[in-house]
Amino acid sequence: MYHSFSLSGRPYALHESDFVANKGVGLLRVETPAGQIDVYVTHLLANYNAGGKPGPGDFYQWHRTGQSYELTQFISATNRNKLTVVCGDFNSSPDCLELKVPRQLLCLRDAFTDTNDEDGLTFASPDNKYSHGEHPMRMDYVMYKIDKQPKGESDWHLVKSSIFKGFFTDARGEKTPLSDHFGVRAEFIFSEPRPHVCEQQEGYDVVSTDEVPSPNATRAPERSCPTATCSHCDEHEPQQTEEDKAAADAACLQEVQNMLFVGRNEAIAARHKRLWRAVAFFVAALAVFVSHMMSIVVSNWSWVVVLLCGITSVTEYVLTFFFLTFECSTFTELINEVQLHQHLHSQQTKGMVQAKATK
Incomplete structure (x- = not known):
């Protein structure tokens, strides 16, 4: 498996x-x-x-x-x-x-x-x-x-x-x-x-x-x-009590959640950075294209610059809206799993405390 x-x-x-x-x-x-x-x-x-x-x-x-x-x-x-x-x-x-x-x-x-x-x-x-x-x-x-x-x-x-x-x-x-x-x-x-x-x-x-x-x-x-x-x-x-074990588990889950939040924030920052790079290269390609068409800058290299900037812009766009977005959503899914785990763990701990109190 x-x-x-x-x-x-x-x-x-x-x-x-x-x-x-x-x-x-x-x-x-x-x-x-x-x-x-x-x-x-x-x-x-x-x-x-x-x-x-x-x-x-x-x-x-x-x-x-x-x-x-x-x-x-x-x-x-x-x-x-x-x-x-x-x-x-x-x-x-x-x-x-x-x-x-x-x-x-x-x-x-x-x-x-x-x-x-x-x-x-x-x-x-x-x-x-x-x-x-x-x-x-x-x-x-x-x-x-x-x-x-x-x-x-x-x-x-x-x-x-x-x-x-x-x-x-x-x-x-x-x-x-x-x-x-x-x-x-x-x-x-x-x-x-x-x-x-x-x-x-x-x-x-x-x-x-x-x-x-x-x-x-x-x-x-x-x-x-x-x-x-x-x-x-x-x-x-001395054996660890059930309450101490539950508290240690909860603290560990909180550490995991905090770390995943940091990872998601880093992924979001990387996505924003690449999105701005995609926009910048697109604007550069468009500016060179317009300059060439208006005869402001006439050079055979203009098309090379347009092609390179265009390819870079598309690449950055794909990385932003496919891979980095997927990474952000995956972090979010894991955070939700940990939060659900924390909730279930909290309910179990409360039930354990109540059961002991009724004895």
Whole structure:
């Protein structure tokens, strides 16, 4: 199953090629001995800012926010299994809104930070000649969600996650990376309850799946977790109340809406700018044509100027009233979807509060 994103870049930016790539999200339902799992793969728009650096100049940030929201809605509508894996190239840093949306609204976890004490680096690392020199960051992720089983029953467990640095040897015998990005891999196992890395004995091989330790085995006392994030430690923290979760979801949706409003305003400004350019070139073509016909300016180059200005005017007009208008309307549709989501979320929150009040 595949869902194409509504916003997929600018069709007239041929050097970017994002639009023709038909960016979206795909769902693969995998049959395993432990039952089906849902695997989602996606690729968000690239950041064409200088060096791929996030921040000012990244004019596709609004597009990626819309794509991230569509991704979240698609997963919410199709997900039905105990293990959900969402992976792909998000072209975004770990702390950005594009990652916050699925993490907050779907309660997804980051497989890499759950098993490592660092953030990782998949783009512009020194050993990747295709992207070295750009802004180094992690753009590729494996996120997951495991529906918890009753205590003591077998369940899915994240075993390890690491950066996959794939190389091949080219015709000249040089070691060449497979892509300008390095990949991320994660390994899951369906087994009896197993200790998390933060509660394992010293010397235990956390990445080993050859043997699953018995839940009755003697364990060392709990120690500080050696990973950047930890699902096990989070379980022992005070649980977030339903009201707090609802408030955090509402705040996230508001951030999405604000970002989409900015994107629509930018698209409207671009449409106005190109419309005025279309008018200016049309007036220039008309002025040269009238001057030539009235013999004010007699030159064979006059027709060349008229032709060039006319073609430019028509091109700007087409871009304005077809592509940019479509972009504006798409932003409006997404904003309406988010507002409807906010309304339904608000009604659910009110119902939850009223139900608690009547108990």
